[in-house]
Amino acid sequence: MSDNKSRRQSHIRNFSIIAHIDHGKSTLADRILEATQALTKREMKAQTLDAMDLERERGITIKLNAVELTYKAPDGETYIFHLIDTPGHVDFSYEVSRSLAACEGALLVVDAAQGVEAQTLANVYLALENNLEIIPVINKIDLPNADPDRVKKEIEDVIGLDASEAVLASAKTGVGTDEILKQITSKIPAPKGDPDAPLRALIFDSVYDSYRGVVVYVRIMDGTVRVGDRIQLMANGKTFEVVETGVTTPKVEMREELSVGDVGFLTASIKSVHDTRVGDTITNAGRPASEPLPGYRRMNPMVYCGLYPIDSARYNDLREALGRLELNDAALQYEPETSEALGFGFRCGFLGLLHMDVVQERLEREFNLELIATAPSVVYQVKRTDGTTVRVGNPSEMPDRKNILEIEEPFVRATIMTPNDYIGSVMELCQKKRGEYKNMVYLDDNRTNVIYNLPLSEIMYDFFDALKSGTKGYASLDYEMEGYRLSDLVKMDILLNGERVDALSVIVHKAFAFERGRAIVEKLKELIPRQQFEVPIQAAIGQKIIARSTIKALRKNVLAKCYGGDVSRKRKLLEKQKEGKKRMKAVGRVDVPQEAFMAVFKMSQDKE
Amino acid sequence: MTVRGAYIHIPFCDHICYYCDFNKVFIKNQPVDEYLDALAREAAYYAGMGPAKTIYIGGGTPTALNERQFAKMLDAVCRHFMHAGIEEFTVEANPESLTDAKLRLMREHGVTRLSVGVQSFDDRLLRAIGRAHQASEAKQAIERARRIGFENITLDLMFALPGQTETSLHESLEAALALNTPHVSIYSLQIEPKTIFYNRMRSGKLRLPGEDIEADMYGQIIFALEKRGLHQYEISNFAKKGYEGIHNSLYWENEEYYGIGAGAHGYVAGRRYANAGPIKKYIQAVHEKGYAERSAHLITQEEKIEEEMFLGLRLRKGVSKKRFREKFNCSMQSVYGKQIEKLKNEGLLDDGGDRVALTRKGVFLGNSVFEAFLL
Numbered sequence: 001m002s003d004n005k006s007r008r009q010s011h012i013r014n015f016s017i018i019a020h021i022d023h024g025k026s027t028l029a030d031r032i033l034e035a036t037q038a039l040t041k042r043e044m045k046a047q048t049l050d051a052m053d054l055e056r057e058r059g060i061t062i063k064l065n066a067v068e069l070t071y072k073a074p075d076g077e078t079y080i081f082h083l084i085d086t087p088g089h090v091d092f093s094y095e096v097s098r099s100l101a102a103c104e105g106a107l108l109v110v111d112a113a114q115g116v117e118a119q120t121l122a123n124v125y126l127a128l129e130n131n132l133e134i135i136p137v138i139n140k141i142d143l144p145n146a147d148p149d150r151v152k153k154e155i156e157d158v159i160g161l162d163a164s165e166a167v168l169a170s171a172k173t174g175v176g177t178d179e180i181l182k183q184i185t186s187k188i189p190a191p192k193g194d195p196d197a198p199l200r201a202l203i204f205d206s207v208y209d210s211y212r213g214v215v216v217y218v219r220i221m222d223g224t225v226r227v228g229d230r231i232q233l234m235a236n237g238k239t240f241e242v243v244e245t246g247v248t249t250p251k252v253e254m255r256e257e258l259s260v261g262d263v264g265f266l267t268a269s270i271k272s273v274h275d276t277r278v279g280d281t282i283t284n285a286g287r288p289a290s291e292p293l294p295g296y297r298r299m300n301p302m303v304y305c306g307l308y309p310i311d312s313a314r315y316n317d318l319r320e321a322l323g324r325l326e327l328n329d330a331a332l333q334y335e336p337e338t339s340e341a342l343g344f345g346f347r348c349g350f351l352g353l354l355h356m357d358v359v360q361e362r363l364e365r366e367f368n369l370e371l372i373a374t375a376p377s378v379v380y381q382v383k384r385t386d387g388t389t390v391r392v393g394n395p396s397e398m399p400d401r402k403n404i405l406e407i408e409e410p411f412v413r414a415t416i417m418t419p420n421d422y423i424g425s426v427m428e429l430c431q432k433k434r435g436e437y438k439n440m441v442y443l444d445d446n447r448t449n450v451i452y453n454l455p456l457s458e459i460m461y462d463f464f465d466a467l468k469s470g471t472k473g474y475a476s477l478d479y480e481m482e483g484y485r486l487s488d489l490v491k492m493d494i495l496l497n498g499e500r501v502d503a504l505s506v507i508v509h510k511a512f513a514f515e516r517g518r519a520i521v522e523k524l525k526e527l528i529p530r531q532q533f534e535v536p537i538q539a540a541i542g543q544k545i546i547a548r549s550t551i552k553a554l555r556k557n558v559l560a561k562c563y564g565g566d567v568s569r570k571r572k573l574l575e576k577q578k579e580g581k582k583r584m585k586a587v588g589r590v591d592v593p594q595e596a597f598m599a600v601f602k603m604s605q606d607k608e
Numbered sequence: 609m610t611v612r613g614a615y616i617h618i619p620f621c622d623h624i625c626y627y628c629d630f631n632k633v634f635i636k637n638q639p640v641d642e643y644l645d646a647l648a649r650e651a652a653y654y655a656g657m658g659p660a661k662t663i664y665i666g667g668g669t670p671t672a673l674n675e676r677q678f679a680k681m682l683d684a685v686c687r688h689f690m691h692a693g694i695e696e697f698t699v700e701a702n703p704e705s706l707t708d709a710k711l712r713l714m715r716e717h718g719v720t721r722l723s724v725g726v727q728s729f730d731d732r733l734l735r736a737i738g739r740a741h742q743a744s745e746a747k748q749a750i751e752r753a754r755r756i757g758f759e760n761i762t763l764d765l766m767f768a769l770p771g772q773t774e775t776s777l778h779e780s781l782e783a784a785l786a787l788n789t790p791h792v793s794i795y796s797l798q799i800e801p802k803t804i805f806y807n808r809m810r811s812g813k814l815r816l817p818g819e820d821i822e823a824d825m826y827g828q829i830i831f832a833l834e835k836r837g838l839h840q841y842e843i844s845n846f847a848k849k850g851y852e853g854i855h856n857s858l859y860w861e862n863e864e865y866y867g868i869g870a871g872a873h874g875y876v877a878g879r880r881y882a883n884a885g886p887i888k889k890y891i892q893a894v895h896e897k898g899y900a901e902r903s904a905h906l907i908t909q910e911e912k913i914e915e916e917m918f919l920g921l922r923l924r925k926g927v928s929k930k931r932f933r934e935k936f937n938c939s940m941q942s943v944y945g946k947q948i949e950k951l952k953n954e955g956l957l958d959d960g961g962d963r964v965a966l967t968r969k970g971v972f973l974g975n976s977v978f979e980a981f982l983l
Contacts, residue, residue, distance in 0.1 A: 530819070532954060532956075532973065532976065552820070554819075554973060554976070555819055555820055555822075555823035555972060555973075556819060556822050556823035556826055556972045556973070557972075557973055557974070557975040557976060558843055558971060558972060558973065558974030558975055559798070559843075559974065559975055560794070560795055560796040560826070560843050560844045561795055561796065561797075561798040561844075562764075562793070562795045562844070564615065564666065564856075564859070564873070565615055565859055565865060565867055565872070565873040565874065565875065566873045566882075567859070567873070567875070567880060567915060567919065568873070568880060568882070568905070570918070570919075571911075571914075571915070571918075573975075574918060574975065574978050574979050574982055575982060577975060577979050578979050578982055581979075
């Protein structure tokens, strides 16, 4: 039995695929699934691993997933592959690091035309930190502008990996798949770990299922877990009894146990994903491990925004919907909030902007809610004159200026990979965004990593689009939290028709206040439709008005078209008009459309 | 309630204007005679339900028919709808196809009123909106119509056209007034899907006057026409006393009417219906059942009340509270008290005596008013 077990362990290969968005990760995963006959062609939906609609639409992976595959190698041996998917966005870099920690190897997929990008680099470094064996795969060699030799050289020069045995592949046509499978068996080491030691299972994902409770995805590092075992989560000490253990192939298959090297799931009547934090260690409650696995971190939201139902009567629906999403999203935080302008809603915390967009879209799509989102804000640390410090994630809650001693804001260390031709414009952008130059690393003849410390709020505000347009789309960005720093910040209020609208307040750097104020009032003028009276829009710091614009009064909207006897058309037009008004929020006497509340944030993105 | 009017649709045109989204087709290679046969059959079907007091033949372009077809069409309409008590019989005409022969045919068939599609007296603009005639032709057409005996003539004009200036509009108004017709309709351009203008707008190649210019133009129109004795009796319609369009007023007074022809809309026995639009479908439907209804909707009491208001308020005289009570068995106050109060306070509505009506400001912001009456 024990011999059997160790024989099995020696034939397990656990790996991830590291790739930049669009470099072909999902397509390659599909080819591997096909080659191992996990799915017949007919069963294949294109790109099986990206299960959520939203993911498919945006071409990104948000939720992790893992599959067990059986591979009959040409040498006659049968291997067990565990392919662990990783999210492809900087918001989820911690999750990436944990799923990499569940592997012994990684396929590094690089587009044969585009070459190495900043985010790929960041994930390669994460893989190296986790001591993974990295197999370079140069994908899309069938493209007319493919240049595999150049990309090979890039992999060697930029990352420092040996690319002499890099696989030349086209996931689209299937070229190279056999070689990839061969290298997985020959290069990636079998998992280590002691099957007889106390259980240590690394959580790299968890998903709430309304019938089974939380489905926890784990990699067994030591020991074995069986149905009926009493397990303990080492971060919070809670214990549960295991109901199911199994793997995804990608069909769900129950197993009696999961042992060292296995990647699978367990359920244990756990009610909330908040108990099963990614990175935590599961052990046996009766025979606990002495130490948890290294690397556990609790994720805190980096970005907050207010979410309000357009129809105030749907506040309870919004609360329920957030509750439902929270079951499945340990990083989502929310608490009730009241706004003078928008009524009752919630202040919600997210890992980043993508996470925010995803949550918002799911609320609207899956729960059929119409929402107003206020501009996202980072969390400021405000030292008051009385010596206390408060965290402020809602600009309208910024203490009065006379009570503030100083304000600190979060900074990130941003790595921007750019072709050398654009170093100038990248640096110009970073300077404009209050960046502090740190370093420049020449990667190869063509490309450079420019490293800046930047305020997170500036990265959120239009940075990415400006970077793309300033470098013709060639630069890529990655960042990590650096810490809090003192900044000269002020709260800017927006007044509509003379009344302050709390939901439109923003925190800005003093030096940019005038410019931002002008831009905001102009954008609001564009977005708010004419009313029956003239509406002044003002930006103010304290009592001082720094920018002003005016929405002219509505002058003519009567339908003077000849419709003859077609009354139903007239009716439809009026109904549409009425519907449109319902989608607006009455702020004082002014009807304000949804998108205006995001205007303070999104304006310069639409400018070009 | 008895049906008061008959609308007859001729969906053929010898050219397609850039803004037009009515049910119409290019006349070439169309089964015009078959269509006219179907039209006659459908007219018989509706005439069997009772006589109408007004007849209105619109399009498309009724005068796009050749003289033989035009006569055939008038014969059929008269056969079913003409009687001694007809109050108004209107035919729409385009200047370029309004021949003396067609004018005489209309006289012979008892047509009382001629609606001429002029749109503008600025040749540059006429070309820019895809009209086939020139200003001089329009003037001549009206003079010829007068010689042949038509006195009750209305002109259609348009404003807020791409490239139209207030000066050009002023000149068109003056030209229209010089012709001294007793009635003028002025419509503002709306860009509708499936038109050439819509296409151009989508590709960013259509420059339209903004809301402010449009409002100025509308003000200019009302001022110029009222000064010359054409009073505004509806949002888009101006007439000398006694020359208000009777048939069109039926729509605004929420009366019933037959809709006959491809794509025509009717309102009969509490149902609003629409006919099949495509010519072949229409002909086939009439062939099979004698009429061509494609969809219909029984108007609920609530909808009827809404329509009484949002149609009736288009008339400057407004909506009668007495008539409202007679029709719906409840007071306007009990249904719309709150809305009327609010609109009054906003200066959009007058509420004096028996009638609620738009104020001058309300005429410009009519849609804000009409919308408020949707329950």
